[in-house]
Amino acid sequence: MWENLSNGLMTIIEPTHFIILMAAVIIGFLGGALPGLSGVMLVVILLPVTYGMDATSAFMLLTAIYGATVFSGLITAILYRAPGTPEAVTTVFDGYPMTQKGEAGKALGIGISSSAIGGMIGTIFLILLTPTLANFALRFSAPEYFALAILGLTVVASLSRGKLTLGLIGVLFGLFISSIGTDPLTGAHRFSFNSANFSSGIELVPVIIGLFAISEILNRSSKKENMEQKVTKVKTKIFDSNLMKKITGTLARSSLLGSIIGILPGIGASTASMLSYSEAVRWSKTPEKFGTGAPEGIAAPESANNAAAMGALVPLFALGIPGSGTTAVILGAFIMHGLQPGPSLMTTESDLVYAVFAGLLIVNLMILIFSKPFIFLFSKLLNVPYSVIGPLIIIFCIIGTFAIRNSMFDVYVMLFFGLLGYLLEKVGFPLVTIILGVVLGPIAESEFRRALEMSNGDFSIFYARPISAILLTFAGIFIIFAFIKPIMQRHKKRGKLEYQEKIGGKP
């Protein structure tokens, strides 16, 4: 293997390959940084360009672009609350509040370093363990996916910041939105009002861009003082040793979690970042700080989505099974290039595979090196008056939303959610919970039903399989805990108040 890898590295050092990698990183940066232009789209656009290349260059280009887009989605997520790629949506939750506090540079720094670390760990997983991990991933089927989704959903208690009823309504609303459209198991149309638009369902991206980006533009435009932007100096410090110490645990956990979730064929990087954010909140000693600009809140999703992006390549290379939307397109490219994706690819095309692996290692390094000047450029945009940049953000949101499915309907959906998000924020509604529901809803429902199809209606499939049983037990514990916790806290608070009254201090 080491021999293969060093061969791979030699391949990369060839000038043409190196230039391709650099170009790929930059194209990926640009694409990822523009809201709505996702990795899938970029890969589809560049697919015809790769036909003229040899297979090694082609797949280096495609995988490098894929890696770079997942990374650069964080930039606009942090600066403008408009996630550049769906994978970066969770980064908004804590990244944007930090920008509002004037700590944009710090937020970007955490994001970049976490991304690169996550990507590195993901790639190392990919190189060392591809065959082993692929077999592990095969043990995950419908019941396990369902259990994973439920486990993710239980975090709603911590995400709703003390307003559990509202949080629950939010999650259920999200779940409901995701049930609109064609039922994946029977093909029946739900809430379609006899229109092809509704029967195609509500996409995740319009909801995200609407709820966060558009609602923020509306919010800003309603406040006079925010229109004249304060000139802020954004200093990006990529490695801050104090901060790094603080987030090391989160980073390690999230990268690992991201890699593993990325490998599972049924779940993509967006879900991975959502789940790892949930877990970061759950493991944190100060969960109430999440959503207000906690460094861990950026580190967790960013390390996880990059790790997951690399992880998604594991089943692709080892089994010929795509682990996400983008890898599905790359799979198509394999066939177009006359390669037969499947279990034998690792042995028959080992030169190609290891060149791509080595390329990814270099790409993650390049991300670290290039990101600083790139972000410097982007942060300059913060000094441009909002009245100039605002219309452009809106247009990017519209084009991006439109381009996903070439659908104007999606744009109106986005605007609807923009207004909804604006109004809900006014009443202090925890918007995050809606996203939680929309992301995990389809997995929870269809995997639950698919599992029952597989077992012919026997519910024991959920607890007779070890992985699903363990995950569901945890979920159960968390649910019970969520109900006990407020009661315990009330007791604590009361005790505290009484104590303070006694000593005459202010609460």
Added chain:
Amino acid sequence: MYLKMPFFIIIALTFTLSACSGGSNSENVDSGAESSNGSGTDSQATDYPSGNINFLVGAGPGGGTDNFARSLVEQFEEMYDTNVNVTNLEQASGAVANERTANEEPDGHTLNFASSTYIITVAAGQNNTGLDELTPVARMQSDILSITVDPEQFEDFDEFKEFAENNPGELTVGGTHAASPDEMGLLELNEASGLDLDYVPYDGSGEAQADLLGGNIDALLEYPSAMLDYVESGDMQPILFLAEERLDEFSDVPTTTEYGWDVTNGNERGVLVDADTPDEIIKELEEALHTIYESDEYKEYEESNHLHYREGWMGAEEYRQKLEENKEMYEEFLNNK
């Protein structure tokens, strides 16, 4: 800041690169406009095409139907000296692509690339764009379905059949999507053979394959191109083809016809246009597609995608008949489901 300089050079380089590719595109646009007076090879009779041609694909990027459409782009552009845009409209199992094709100008500049899913959704009443609004131009592919299993679990179809007969409703067979060619294939098979196989729909064929490899389902409805490599590695084995004749590469695998079951529908991919399109343009397109179908490039693509086992070509008339027959049959199935 020392990094700034090379960075800008790279940016400039990227833009030159992309400008190059953009440039060639715009040239195509220009020449496309010029060719409006009929400079295309086959288009002396009509003034077709008078601009860019749009391929609307009713499926997501990377899938069989998408590959099919994209494999034609180059030859189409050459033949008509114009620019072809491929747009994926996978919403509602392609119904949006059908609807849009029917709503565009009926001038043959918008081609809808559809799979059997189209006629199934129409039969299921989930697609409002029926054969009165769209008209078939040609069928070009007829992909063959198989029942594929883990060879360690079942050795051949007789063993599979015996188990299914003794345990009705026990065996689970995975496939892609609900109300899809896969599901219809299994329903047809159940009907003809009297077996009771349970269909489990997946969102993509990759997930279904993973579940077969992991032993979570008993069998898979799969097309040859998607399983070949697994067959070579010994992880999967087709045990029955829904076809008339045995396939050259799988001469030891029986077909449904041998068992006396008339179940041979797989996934058929073809081209549809607006029903109001003038006959001569449909004729023109049909000829163009036939030229491509006979070309070496297309044959090469067919072979590398393992679509060559069964004759794919059907002209406009024949294809319409087939679609209408299938619609009736599927309607019956879906009502009795």
Added chain:
Amino acid sequence: MRVFSVLTIIFALFFLPFALELESSSEVSTIIGPRTWPLYILIFILVLAVYHLIKTELEKKRDQSAEDSNVDEYGESDHKQLGEEEKGWFENYRHFILLATIVIYCILINLLGFLPATFIFIAVCSIVLGLKNKLYVLITTVVGSFMIFMLFDYVLNIPLP
């Protein structure tokens, strides 16, 4: 807060009949039908919204001064601001004007084509957002439209609306 609960209840009640129309589990071949999941979700939303309405009403009665406590805690300064200074109607409703502008823009794209509509939109939108200098408006409009058009149509070849 009351408005929120009532709207949520209306939302759930609106979709409930549509959910009931869907095929139940016994009508389809799958073990759990397409109706079950959305139906339960809507019922839960309904129950929670009613519970929330009652809870906030009770809290309001119990403690008059605690009015809008839920809002003040997190929604923070919004309420104070509204009363604080006299804003012109334009500033007060700017966000709605902005939203209307965007909707009109989307319609214009279909009527005029992407480029002219974008041109108009950037000009109007930057004025709505408070750009006063006319020269700047012009520069933003021209440069912005050109940039977007070049990037998406020429370089990336993405189909524009």
